[in-house]
Amino acid sequence: MTESLVYLQKVESGEFVPASLYDEITDEHLAMWSASWIPAMKVHCNNCPLLDSPEDSHWDWKRKAEGWRELLGYRSFSLVCDNELQGLMLVNDITSARLLEQFGKPIVYVQFLSTAPWNRLEIASSPKYRGVGRIMVLASIECSRESGFKGRIGLHSLPRAEVFYEQKCGFTRLGNDSRHQNLCYFEMTEKQADDFCHK
């Protein structure tokens, strides 16, 4: 397992603080998820209408991580700051591009990406850290480059995250995918990945 130094921004002070990005979701990370994310998510979901629940509130990261742990084509990432789990991501590098200009070429496909409940405006009135999503997208681009895919990545976005992927990250929107819970599919080319990394 590799640990990389990254920086998250404290929302309250604007200060950038060091964090650790791991290229694996370990049992320790899953224990942190179970002990901190689940209770925080449950408290929020119990106090809001069902339709307002976070779209990923039902994701079972333990099952997801264990289901793909032994497979070479799947990689998981975890982000820890101040001894707290701040983000989780699962990607695969066995998917092909759909965008016409890179159709059929391999991409890193982001299967699941979540930030901790206390970092979300929809849950916490004053979120703790900013930048988890950006770091995870950068990690998937790096993963794509390591695999020889030149930064090409793709994902299906939950509806509330679409603006982030399209406007903040610069993905190309390819429309809703009826075979994938009608979620919108986004893809990033080598050029878009370079542009995002230099932002």
Added chain:
Amino acid sequence: MLVLEELAGKKDLSKTGVVKLALRLLQTVDARVEPGKKLIVEDEITKDKSELVIL
């Protein structure tokens, strides 16, 4: 191997990259296709389906 060179060009990968990708795919397919399960290729427009036979 000509096929390896063709795939490397088509996939925009090195030949080593193609072999690594092939290994990852084979392991994934092998793990997913158990007795009683099929691997199907579907034409998005015509909806025609064909089964990939995995040995």
